Amino acid sequence: xxxxxxxxxxxxxxxxxxxxSEEFSPALxxxxxxxxxxxxxxxxxxxxxxxxxxxxxxILPVEGLHVTRSLRRSAKRYVTTVDTDPDAVLARCADPSRxxxxxxxxxxxxxxxxxxxxxxxTVEVWTPEGDLVGGLYGVHVxxxxxxxxxxxxxxxxxxxxxxxxxRLITQLRPVGVGLLDVQWLxxxxxxxxxxxVPREEYLRKLTAALAYPDLEWMDLGxxxxxxxxxxxxxxxxxxxxxxxxxxx
Numbered sequence: 010x011x012x013x014x015x016x017x018x019x020x021x022x023x024x025x026x027x028x029x030s031e032e033f034s035p036a037l038x039x040x041x042x043x044x045x046x047x048x049x050x051x052x053x054x055x056x057x058x059x060x061x062x063x064x065x066x067x068i069l070p071v072e073g074l075h076v077t078r079s080l081r082r083s084a085k086r087y088v089t090t091v092d093t094d095p096d097a098v099l100a101r102c103a104d105p106s107r108x109x110x111x112x113x114x115x116x117x118x119x120x121x122x123x124x125x126x127x128x129x130x131t132v133e134v135w136t137p138e139g140d141l142v143g144g145l146y147g148v149h150v151x152x153x154x155x156x157x158x159x160x161x162x163x164x165x166x167x168x169x170x171x172x173x174x175x176r177l178i179t180q181l182r183p184v185g186v187g188l189l190d191v192q193w194l195x196x197x198x199x200x201x202x203x204x205x206v207p208r209e210e211y212l213r214k215l216t217a218a219l220a221y222p223d224l225e226w227m228d229l230g231x232x233x234x235x236x237x238x239x240x241x242x243x244x245x246x247x248x249x250x251x252x253x254x255x256x257x
Contacts, residue, residue, distance in 0.1 A: 012043035015060060018212055019238040025063045026051075029209045033058040035119040036136045039128055040229050042148050042155050043219060047192065053111055066211035067194035068158070069203040070179055073104065080175075084169035085234035087142070088135045089176040092229050095124045098131040098144040102158035112158060120146065120157070128175050130140075130154075130226060143169020143175065149226075152218030154181055175241050176232065182244045184224040188214050205215070232239045 011018075014037075021027040029051060041060060051059040099121060103112035123129040133183045134143035139183050143166045145159035154177070161169040181189065191198050192246065206214070232240065 011212060012040055014040050015044045015046050025061050026059055027062050029057045030213060031057055035122040039123060040176055042150050045215050047155060050111055051112060062208060063193055064208050065205040066208060067135045067191040067198060067203050068206055069189045069191050069198060071181055071189050073202040074174060074178060079240060080168055080171055084172045084175060084238055087172050087234055088231050089237055090133045090231050091180055092131055093133050095131045097141055098133060098146050101160045132173040135174050142166030143173050144174045151223055152186050152221040153188045153215060154186045176237055179240045179244055180226055184226060185221060187241045188218040
């Protein structure tokens, strides 16, 4: 059931920012996702937290990721893991030198607590030598995975964030997640198959996704690029109907 902590959606303003507060906690952040909302500071370093529900929401179809021949070649260069080094992933995503960086220390602390509680998951992409060159993190609730941030090493991590998405999808399929929220559509995400839906449609999809239980992620250990490609292909050929993709 869609949460109501942030009020009724039909009373939200017709803009992406629906409110702000000085209050912020892991519990409030988690509840926001159940309401179709996510936290992001109004400006880097601001004490006030913005609460956002975009009028046009970006969604990446779990069965629609564009995996090009070039991406397949890149995937063979890496090893991927899940929930192996959340501190490093959060730190790299929060690197203040990144363009448009917005992830503050209190956000890192909150999502680290949510990771410890099992709500946040990370994907790590490594070179064969053991260097972290890409990754992502996000929140799993029922049939929803809300992607928060991803990164790649510009020198040694070509396509590493895309490979992280491939590994993520192989984790989402077994737990029935069909709604992969990417917040706003960007050119980069669009090239991978992401698209926009109106806020109202997103909330309908979210309501359906929240009707399903939170299942435990399994098989989190290392996968070589060849193993990842095989697992990705096996899941795509299975033709499983994903719960979060049920139409309202």
